[in-house]
Amino acid sequence: MIRKQRIGFFLLYGLGFFLLWEWLRPLEQITNTGHIEYFVYFLLSALCIYFLQIRPWLGFLLKMLLIYFFLFLVFGKENSGLGGWSYLLLQDSVDNIKLLLSGQFDNLSDQFRTALLYILIWIVTYLFQYWIEVKRSILVFFIMTIFYISVLDTFTKYEAKWAIVRIISIGFVLLGLLFFERLVAKESIKIPTTAKWKWTLPLVMMISFSVFIGYISPKAGPVWPDPVPFIQSQADNVLPRNNETSRIGYGEDDTRLGGPFLPDDRVVFTAQTPSRQYWRVETKDIYTGKGWRASTGQSPLGNIQSGENIPVDPIINRDYKETQQAHITMKLLYPHILIPYGFITVKGNENGSFQYDFNLNKLRSYNEQNNAVELEQYTIEYQNKNFSVEEMRETNDHSVDTNVKAWLESYLQLPDSLPDRVKDLANEITAGHDNWFDKAKAIEQYFKNGEFIYTQEDVPVPEGSQDYVDQFLFDTKKGYCDNFSTSMVTLLRAEGIPARWAKGYAPGRYMGQNGTYEVTNNDAHSWVEVLFPTQGWMPFEPTIGFQNAVDYSYDENNDPAIPASSGNSAIEPEEQQREEPKEEKIEEPKQVENERNSQPEEKETTLMKKYQMYVIYVLLGLILIGVLLFGMRKKWLPYYLLYLFKGPSDREKLIEAYGKLLKQLARVGLKREKGQTLRDFASQVDTYYKIDDMSVLTESYERLIYQSPTSEQIDLKATKELWENLIKKATG
Structure with missing residues (x-):
């Protein structure tokens, strides 16, 4: 009896699967989601579990195992063994749950986002089973599906012509069959299965014929004008003029900094590289009190051929490691080339050439007609450098040659209007240090003293004669990377330390696939560079929540304690030895993307790290026991x-x-x-x-x-x- 009743629901579940599938089809086109087929397989499996009426506790375990299996196929194949990946999965889940509870949704890992999508599909299939077997009404979900596909067709690149045809056909058949089921249940009528098919076949034929006629029939043109361009234009112009909210991303004009901004998670480029890198686009050296501009005077170096060495920061001592390559794939096209530290050359514009702007330290690509050209792909060669702490600590005002000092003057510029209290603060922070490196680290650490707040919102623009740095250091004490980096450069220059303002992109999100990093507009970032005559331009990271991507060489016999920093730099050698292997270190950092509201996570104790795996396994075992006890x-x-x-x-x-x-x-x-x-x-x-x-x-x-x-x-x-x-x- 039960078997025959379930056969009657087979067609309903089958049509429901195809209707739910329409929600997954657009994801591959409008998002960066891959392996859509696994989501479809999970959807089909979940519906089968509900159709077969498998015991709830067993169905729960089956769906959990399916999620685990599909996650392993996508994220776990490259890890060493199933056990190792299982531990990483549990650790990643714990970290991301903390981020979820604290509201830092942008920092969730791709693995955790994928698991959440599987859980969402799970919930939707449960609701669908409820609508089919209990309520026996699918109208609300049918209308939601039409609305969802219509919005995507209107505002995205997804072409939904055939999707609408499929949805209307499937939806009307479901509505008709469920109406019949409600009528039978209401009147307590017992109808054999063959009689139901006599109702179903004419219904399907009638709907198919109606949809076909509607599709081939001639259609009149639109009576009203298309509202989409108007809506988009209004959305672009809705921002206020004063203290305006900008959309985050790379821009060339930095003459007036400040103000809040809107996030933008569009992917700018992907980089396949063996190490984390800051991706510099340009530097600027003249601080105006309101923002930054570059010096003028030097002519660009042009007609540089693909693969030819380019003199980016030529003062750097090239006592480097072996040459490495970074393969760049641009998603948003720009004519500039991304420059990692230790840059040597770039390949990928064989039919054109490159020009290097000395004033901005900016590299651009040009075609044969000497017009700027946007490259979709190119390869960068660079050499990672270990900055010597010993040599940097030997650099001070007395050790620098007089001729070098004259050349450094352009990187000590400060506006005459800079308030004296900024200079006094610089002197106070660096008191007790006798070299440039320790002074720079002291200033970098100053921004982590708990007084400053990283925020995207309610960031003012200085008005009148108010200085941008002075406002941040003494009045607001809240802002994002531009506030932190500009303030540090100013404090360094006030102490006679040559520094400049660098901008580009943070390393981005590690994708776990062949060393690939995904960099979005939210990763647009600015930081600080300090010039050490024997080492070159050394990056510093004052912004709360960001990690410096450079390596230090601890070659001193008695290296005194280095002030702590927010990144992986300036830590004692003993701490470096306790760090995890390189592969896990790449996956573990949740690099706080530029202009994201986040705070650095607290460090775990050594004892917790030692027993963390056992605690997680015990908790997992207790959860499993609880599920089994509940099911039985x-x-x-x-x-x-x-x-x-x-x-x-x-x-x-x-x-x-x-x-x-x-x-x-x-x-x-x-x-x-x-x-x-x-x-x-x-x-x-x-x-x-x-x-x-x-x-x-x-x-x-x-x-x-x-x-x-x-x-x-x-x-x-x-x-x-x-x-x-x-x-x-x-x-x-």
């Missing part, structure tokens, strides 16, 4: 109830015990129908178990409920024995 509760719960009601019984305990018995009977499939009397239900139970205990117990229960002082006394002991016999039988 109808087996063990009767024995718990026997223990709970052990001992002498009174009227109240027996009344409570009878209610527990009804719930247990419902768990094993003997559920009391709505409106059914207790005596009718008791007779049904006795028929099932071929006894008469339930009827006798129910009669005693009713007498206990309505018992009066003059009523005949009930044998409580015999009543309890009846209850015990029934609760033992109700174990499934």
Whole structure:
């Protein structure tokens, strides 16, 4: 009987699968989501589990295993073994749950986002099963699907012409079949399966014919003008003029910094590289009090051929490691070339050439007609450099040659209007340090003292004669990377340390595939560069929540403690030795993307790190045991109830015990129908178990409920024995 009833739902679930599939089809075109087929497989599997009416606890475990399996296929194949990846998965889940609870949604890893999408599909399939089998109405979901596809067709590149045809066809068939199911259930009509097909086939044919006629029929042109261009133009111009909210991303004009901004998660480029890198686009050296501009005077170096060495920062001592390559694939096209530290050359413009702007330290690509050209792909060669802490600590005002000092003057420029309290603060921060490196680290660390706040919102623009740095250091103490980096450059110059302002992109999100990093507009970033005559331009990272991507060489015999920093630099050698291997170190950092509201995570204790894996496995085991106990509760719960009601019984305990018995009977499939009397239900139970205990117990229960002082006394002991016999039988 049950088998025939499920056959009637087979067509409904099949049509539902194709309708739900329409929600997944656009993802590959409008997002960066890959492996859509795995989501489709999971969707089909979840619907099959509900259709086959697999026990809830077993269905839960099956769906969890499917999610685990599909995540492993995408993210775990390149890891060393299933066990190692399982540990990384649990650790990643714990880290991302913390980010989720703190509201840092932009910093969630791709692996965790994928798991959340699987869970969302799980929830939707459960709701679909509820709409199909309980409510027997799909109208709301059908309308939502049409609206979803229509919006994507209107505002994205997704072409939904055939999707609309499929949705209308499937939706109307489902509506018709569910109407028939509701009618049969309402009138309590018993109809054989063959009769249902006699209803279904004409319905399908009629709808198919109607859709076909509608598709081939001529259509009049639109009467109203297209509203989409108007809506988009209004959206672009909705921002205020003063203290305006800009959209984050690379821009050339930095003459007036400040103000809030809007995030933008569009991918700018992907970089396949063996190491994390800052991707510099340009530098600027003249601070105006409101923003930055570059010096002028030097002519660009042009006609540089692909693969030819380019003199970017030529003062750098090239005592480097072996040459490495970074393969860049641009998603948003620009004519400039991204420059990592240790840059040597670039390949990829064989039909044109490159020009290097000395004023901006900016490299651009040109075609044969000397017009700027935007390259979609190119390869950069560079050499990672270990900056020597010993040599940098030997650099101070007295150690620098007089001729070099004259050349450095352009990187010590400060506006005459700079308030004296900025210079006094620089002197106060660096007091007690006698070299440029320690002074720079002291200033970098100053911004991590707890007084400053990283935020994207409510960041003011200095008005009138107010200085941008002075406003940030003494008045607001809140802002983003431009505030932090500009302030540090100014404080360094106030101490006679040559520095400049660099801008480009942070390393981006590690994708875990062949060393690939994905960099979005949210990664647009600015930082600080300090010039050490024997080392070259050394990057510093004052912005809260960001990590410096450079390596230090600890070649001193007695290296004094280096001030702590926000990144992986300026830590003692002992701490470096305790860091995880390179592969895990790349995956572990959740690089706080530029202009994102985040705070650095607290460090875990050594003891916690040591036993973290065991704690996670114990918690996982407890969760699994809990799921199994819940799924098998109808087996063990009767024995718990026997223990709970052990001992002498009174009227109240027996009344409570009878209610527990009804719930247990419902768990094993003997559920009391709505409106059914207790005596009718008791007779049904006795028929099932071929006894008469339930009827006798129910009669005693009713007498206990309505018992009066003059009523005949009930044998409580015999009543309890009846209850015990029934609760033992109700174990499934």
